[in-house]
Amino acid sequence: MSLPTLPRQDAAAPPDCMTLLPDMEPGDPAVMRAVLEGAAAYEPLAYSADDAQKALRAAARGDTLSPADLGALLAPAAAPLLEDAARLAQQVTRARFGNAVGIFTPLYLSNYCANGCRYCGFSRNNPIKRARLSLEEAEAELRAIAATGLEEILLLTGESPDAAGLDYIAAACRLAREHFRVVGLEVYPMNSADYAVLRESGADFVTVFQETYDPALYATVHPSGRKRVFPYRFYAQERALRAGMRGAGFGSLLGLGPFRRDVLAVALHARLTQRQYPHAELSFSVPRLRPIINNDDLKPEGVSEAELCQVICALRLFMPFAGITVSTRESPRFRDHAVLWGATKVSAGVDVGIGGHGGAGERAGDGQFEISDRRSLAEMRAMLLARGLQPVLSDHSYV
Ligand code: SF4
Numbered sequence: 001m002s003l004p005t006l007p008r009q010d011a012a013a014p015p016d017c018m019t020l021l022p023d024m025e026p027g028d029p030a031v032m033r034a035v036l037e038g039a040a041a042y043e044p045l046a047y048s049a050d051d052a053q054k055a056l057r058a059a060a061r062g063d064t065l066s067p068a069d070l071g072a073l074l075a076p077a078a079a080p081l082l083e084d085a086a087r088l089a090q091q092v093t094r095a096r097f098g099n100a101v102g103i104f105t106p107l108y109l110s111n112y113c114a115n116g117c118r119y120c121g122f123s124r125n126n127p128i129k130r131a132r133l134s135l136e137e138a139e140a141e142l143r144a145i146a147a148t149g150l151e152e153i154l155l156l157t158g159e160s161p162d163a164a165g166l167d168y169i170a171a172a173c174r175l176a177r178e179h180f181r182v183v184g185l186e187v188y189p190m191n192s193a194d195y196a197v198l199r200e201s202g203a204d205f206v207t208v209f210q211e212t213y214d215p216a217l218y219a220t221v222h223p224s225g226r227k228r229v230f231p232y233r234f235y236a237q238e239r240a241l242r243a244g245m246r247g248a249g250f251g252s253l254l255g256l257g258p259f260r261r262d263v264l265a266v267a268l269h270a271r272l273t274q275r276q277y278p279h280a281e282l283s284f285s286v287p288r289l290r291p292i293i294n295n296d297d298l299k300p301e302g303v304s305e306a307e308l309c310q311v312i313c314a315l316r317l318f319m320p321f322a323g324i325t326v327s328t329r330e331s332p333r334f335r336d337h338a339v340l341w342g343a344t345k346v347s348a349g350v351d352v353g354i355g356g357h358g359g360a361g362e363r364a365g366d367g368q369f370e371i372s373d374r375r376s377l378a379e380m381r382a383m384l385l386a387r388g389l390q391p392v393l394s395d396h397s398y399v
Contacts, residue, residue, distance in 0.1 A: 017219040017230045025191040027235025031272045035234075038067055039213045039265035044075040044258075052078035052085075059088055059317040070267055073314035074260045082306060085313040090341040092320050099390040102323075102345040103380055104152035104184070107141055109133050109172055111354050111365045113158030115225030117211070119256060119289060121367065122158040124225070131354040131365030132163050138172050141357045142179045148349055148377050151394035152182035154207075159188035159227060166194050170201040177202030181394035184249075188226070189236035195243035204396070206240035207249030207285065208233060212257045213265030221256065237273055237282075246396075247281030248273070249325070254303045254311065255289040263311050267318050274319070283323030283345070284315050290329050290370050305334055312342040328371040335373055336383055348380035 020026055055069035055078075065073075072078060073085060110132035113122040121128060133141065145153065153176050157164040169187055176183045184205040185198060195206065212218050215230055222228045237248035250270045252262035263286075270282050288303050303311075312324055326335050326343040328350045335346055350373070351357055354365030375383070381391040 017222065017228050018215060020229060020232055021226070023191075024229060024232045025235075025239055026231070027238040028276065029231075031238070031269070031276070032231060032234050034272060035213065035265050035268045036215070038268050039261050042071050042261050042264050044071070044260045045077075047072040047075035047077050049077045049080065051075070052081050055317070056081065056084055056088060059092070065318045067264070067268060070314055070318045071264055073317060074263055074310065078314075079306065079310060082310055082313070085317070086309065086341045089313040089316040092316055093342055093344065096320050097344050099388060100392045100395070101339050101343065101384050101389050102152065102392045102395060103150065103348050103377060103384075104154055104182070104345065105145055105150050105347055105349045105377075106154040106156050106186070106352070107138070107145060107176075107357065108156045108352055108354050108365075108367075109138055109169075110157040110160065110164040111367075112160040112163030113225075114160045114162070115158075115227040116223050117227065118221045118223070119211075119253065128366035132157075133355055135168070135171050135175065137355060139175045141355065142176055144357045145349070146179040149393065150349065150377055151180055152184070153180040154184040154186060154347075155203075156186040157188070159225065161188065166190070166197060170197050173198055173201035173203045181398070182396055186249075189233050190239070192239040192243040195240045195245060199244045204246045205249060205281070205283075206237065206245050207251070207283075208236040208240075209251040209253060209285065209287070210234060210266065210269070211253045213252060213262050213269075214257050217257045234269070237269075238276065241273070241277040241280050245280075247283065249283045249285055249323075251285035251287060253287055253289055254308065259303050259307070259311070263314065267315055270319055270322060274322075281323070282319070282321075283325060284319070285325045285327065286311055286315070287327060287329050290372075308334070309338075309341075312338060316342045328373040331372045332375060332383075336387070339384060339389060340387060346380060348375060348377040350374070 051072035055072045058069055111122050112130050113124050116123050116125050155172055183203050185203050186207045189208055218230050240248050250266050252266045274282055323344045324342050325345040326338045327347055350371055352367035384391045
């Protein structure tokens with residue numbers, strides 16, 4: 001199952017993280033400029049509780065919230081209003097999504113990576129056990145997952161085009177489409193022609209986390225590899241939608257830098273993308289930094305559960321139609337609450353290692369991070385039903 005003969009990636013760092021390499025397809029620079037300027041200008045301490053109250057009243061009237069409203073809802077001054085915000089977020093969520101909460105699981109295909117992200121267990125500099133599933137092994141894993149009843153799969157790889165190239169990912173998409181109704185991807189950013197190949201092969205969604213919208217911090221935590229190029233990552237959702245994907249996911253890694261500013265930026269990024277692609281189904285993920293294998297030095301900025309709750313409520317009120325995924329990085333207790341007032345999708349039966357679902361034998365490669373919620377599909381369904389919610393295994397039928 002493992003690929004010991006694969007060469008270690010040559011990941012020379014582009015010196016300038018804000019300049020695209022010649023082969024990198026650009027996006028709309030006006031969108032990136034607006035997001036970065038909005039984030040740089042945001043001063044959370046400049047907002048008062050009155051500002052947050054005003055934003056909540058606007059949300060209650062059904063108004064479209066302004067970036068300033070979002071800034072107020074994310075500010076420390078809004079923390080005492082969290083119960084009001086959660087109540088309103090719950091109303092908005094139920095009005096837009098009914099009682100439906102989607103369930104999916106990730107399948108990690110490969111943990112080879114050419115990048116050196118300082119916060120990630122898959123970093124090329126981290127001496128973990130590397131593996132890539134063969135296509136036969138990937139299909140065995142897909143079968144094993146499908147047998148549990150799941151109908152939506154998220155395929156993930158580390159960011160190594162040498163280990164998991166376009167042909168490999170496309171073949172994995174085709175296999176996944178045979179067993180699942182909805183196929184999401186979380187792989188390295190590509191040009192739109194490559195995304196079109198993956199769409200043709202059965203992929204529905206592309207998720208790319210920007211990690212942080214602070215270019216200086218971005219350059220510090222991404223010392224090597226193509227990921228170092230900030231704009232190429234920023235424009236990924238735009239390229240994926242241009243290629244015909246149904247939807248795209250956005251996220252920043254909460255705790256890597258000042259999280260309020262990163263959340264404001266990710267929300268602006270999604271809203272401006274929605275204006276360009278009104279038909280697109282957009283979603284947010286809200287991952288907090290987790291401990292990783294072989295890295296005891298990581299000292300993330302703390303983001304408490306109450307602050308994460310504030311983030312989810314603010315995103316829901318700012319983008320009422322956007323999905324919000326809460327992953328197994330969070331505790332069962334937190335996820336059980338989040339589905340009540342904001343989350344619209346949760347994962348179940350999760351293993352973040354390579355080959356961990358039992359279909360291809362024993363787990364062959366180490367995981368990306370530690371997970372907090374190991375519940376199966378049956379357990380997650382039972383939890384949702386107990387809360388009066390409707391577990392949804394797929395939201396789309398191809399005819
Ligand atoms: S975050 Fe992504 S690109 Fe960075 S080391 Fe991990 S898998 Fe590779």
